[in-house]
Amino acid sequence: MSLPALLQETFSPEEVQFIVENQKIKIFPRITTNKRRNLSDSNNEGNDDMSRWKMLTMDGRALETMIVMKSTEVTLWLALLLKQQSKCNIIIPEWLTVRGLELMLQYEKRNVDRFSALPWDWLVVSEILFKQAADDFNDPIHELRNRIQDLKEIRQMKVLQGLKYLNESHLQLDNLGILEINELRPFIVTVMDKLRLIHASGQPDEEESDEYGEGNADDVGMGTMLNSDTNMSSSSVPPNGTML
Structure with missing residues (x-):
């Protein structure tokens, strides 16, 4: 697809924002997603607490270890998404x-x-x-x-x-x-x-x-060579310079 001349030389505002939103920023989560044991019920000793949030992303390592009000680092786009859902505060x-x-x-x-x-x-x-x-x-x-x-x-x-x-x-x-x-x-x-x-x-x-x-x-x-040739054949040239 052919792009306009302006976009061939520079990024559009949307492209700039997309690039920037992939940078990391720190947040204070309002939810806990790390796995923990339910100590209130001995019969469910091996089960996770039902109040734990489960979240799916392309890279869930940071999301699966979040603890309420314990700072963690995520990409800016993810921080904004959690912010919209009231699940975090962004650390300025x-x-x-x-x-x-x-x-x-x-x-x-x-x-x-x-x-x-x-x-x-x-x-x-x-x-x-x-x-x-x-x-x-x-x-x-x-x-x-x-x-x-x-x-x-x-x-x-x-x-x-x-x-x-x-x-x-x-x-x-x-x-x-x-x-x-x-x-x-x-x-x-x-x-x-x-x-x-x-x-x-x-x-x-x-x-x-x-x-x-x-x-x-x-x-x-070439002139030097000609002169040298002339010098070499000078015996056939009379003193007055006229060719024989």
């Missing part, structure tokens, strides 16, 4: 707090040519958690959104300043997130393609000059 990452974002902002302001070491999926994760896990935040959402926006604007200005180092082969900007790269990629790819064309347009002239240079060298060599 340390960087996604007012204190954590303030530290990142201070670093961005102090270092005009460097980017803070935010996670590569910081913009996507923050937006997902703001929408689907707002009650798990300890800080006001509007304050977190303001700081996220400040970080985004500061980093965008640094990216624009870094474009002056762009050439036909690469552009190095460390610690950019996937969404930041995804937004820049179409423009960067177009510019680099133009730079490659400009760079390549100078190549034929150089090759042509090399060919001319090689031709001159052959002529000089």
Whole structure:
């Protein structure tokens, strides 16, 4: 299937979210799924407690060992699914707090040519958690959104300043997130393609000059040989230079 030109150079928002939702995040389960003995009934000593939840997934190792309010790590998409069913609380990452974002902002302001070491999926994760896990935040959402926006604007200005180092082969900007790269990629790819064309347009002239240079060298060599032949047959040439 042929894709539109835009999607050939970059990811769609849905593709970006799909990639990010496969990353791990910590949760506090509200249910217990680990196997345990029913001690209340000695006749059912070998049976599991009937209150235990059973869950089926592609990889059930984390789900089959969950204990109420004991932190465990699952993929983000699974955490969101459990959250929708009121079966867990999501543990907000340390960087996604007012204190954590303030530290990142201070670093961005102090270092005009460097980017803070935010996670590569910081913009996507923050937006997902703001929408689907707002009650798990300890800080006001509007304050977190303001700081996220400040970080985004500061980093965008640094990216624009870094474009002056762009050439036909690469552009190095460390610690950019996937969404930041995804937004820049179409423009960067177009510019680099133009730079490659400009760079390549100078190549034929150089090759042509090399060919001319090689031709001159052959002529000089041939001239030397002719002169040597003339010198070798100089006995048959009179002093006035007229051929006999």
